[in-house]
Amino acid sequence: MKKRRNFILSMVSIAVLCVNLLAGCGNTGNKPSASGNNPKAEAEVSQTTAKKEEVKAPPKYVFLFIGDGMSFPQIQSASYYLGALENDGKVEDKKLSFMDFPVIGNAKTFDKTSFITDSASAVTAIATGNKTSSGTINMDESFTKKYESIAEKLKKQLGYKIGILTSVNINHATPAGFYAHQDSRDNYYEIGEELAKSGFDYFAGGGFKEPAGDKEDQKSLYDLAQENGYKVIKTQEEAKKLKAEDGKTLIVAETLADSDSMNYQIDAKEDEWKLADYVQKGIEVLDNDKGFFMMAEGGKIDWACHSNDAVASIHDTIALSNAVKKALEFYEKHPDETLILVTADHETGGLSLGDAGTNYDTYLKNLQKQRISFAKFDKEYVSKYKENKTDFSTVLKDIKDNFGLMSSDDADAAKEPSIVFTEYELNLLKEAYERTLSVGTAKQEDMSQEEYELYGTCEPLTVTVTHLLDNKSGLSFNSYSHTGLPVPVYAIGSGAQQFGGYYDNTDIFKKLVELSEVK
Structure with a gap:
């Protein structure tokens, strides 16, 4: 085998030499190469260059957008709707901000107990690379082992600043998957306690669910957050003034709607902060020389589809697209250091x-x-x-x-x-x-x-x-629940090529670990 490989390499070298000789005869005015027209040296230089191109620094700035309940039907319906509006009902589409990303993958979403996952087990897969039972956040199905999320790893090992944003409750399943470890997603108070102790730098979006516990006689989660060094902001005017030097922050939307979540996009007033505004503010306060990780969830896409409201789903999918635009503006300034991913935990409603x-x-x-x-x-x-x-x-x-x-x-x-x-x-x-x-x-x-x-x-x-x-x-719609459809993974930036293909949702975590080089 070794002799054969050497023979092949020799033949390649001879071919390269012949090409160079012919090129030299036809163009005697060319300047000599750095290797003095030595084919072997040129081949070595070419191989070294290729290796350097393969070895890139870990992405310094990572954006992970999760459209809860959003698969291809939600994305395409929003795209077609915008196209129809702009073209007087004609068959035209208008692409959302992430639909032209250069890399698109597909992720399977089943968990340990069902082909149809819930948000808790789905986010556990995405955030920690582990399958678990439905309803469980970052623990195994026996509830004896805790899993560390990619956000926790980046914070502890690389000193990245961490931002967690959502249009639903900040202690809901998807955001909780990046800082909490609970046997049940319904442990809202305990999840809130973990948030307060997480040390993460920026939380924003909806308010706490059950902030005083299910018995409503415990210390408020907002007070616990403040006791653990968080500045709690509840007005847009305060949020506008927020700066990086203000330290750890929790911004709660000034106008809260059902279950203390943010308004649906269709119901929000023009001057009301949307998910895009919280992403923009997050970029301002998280940007630093070491790097940052930001997870932003469009949580009400899921809620709308549970109730079979296609229009509300479309508008919140567009809101997520607008939030991605803010990350793209940052990416354009730091193209070699930024990775943007847009995906989902599952599809909801069986939208067709x-x-x-x-x-x-x-x-x-x-x-x-x-x-x-x-x-x-x-x-x-x-x-x-x-x-x-x-x-x-x-x-x-x-x-x-x-x-x-x-x-x-x-x-x-x-x-x-x-x-x-x-x-x-x-x-x-x-x-x-x-x-x-x-x-x-x-x-x-x-x-x-x-x-x-x-x-x-x-x-x-x-x-x-x-x-x-x-x-x-x-x-x-054919369901009021989640479905087992795969979800898309759109990627752009440093390491984006890793996210093409068809794979398991746990591989999103594994690819992020490989790229960031954390243990």
């Missing part, structure tokens, strides 16, 4: 681009008629319907104003193209409203199969409205 009622057609421009999220409609309208037993004709008017859906009589009087209920759809809506008034939301075990398939655990009226708008636009 296509519906039985529209066959091969879509009418995505219809979706712009929806003005508020399902959650805001529940809070501001449905709660009052229940209290006042509002007549159905008034409910229909509110549905027309907030979702653009109307009866044929209203459509006849309208001056613009309308989305009209069929008689079948109107009957579905009436039945849903009657159930909202008589039962409201219910647990799956308290419902018949038909009731669950129609309403899930959502408010019957609201989910029926979003189903009808989705379906009439050419979108549909």
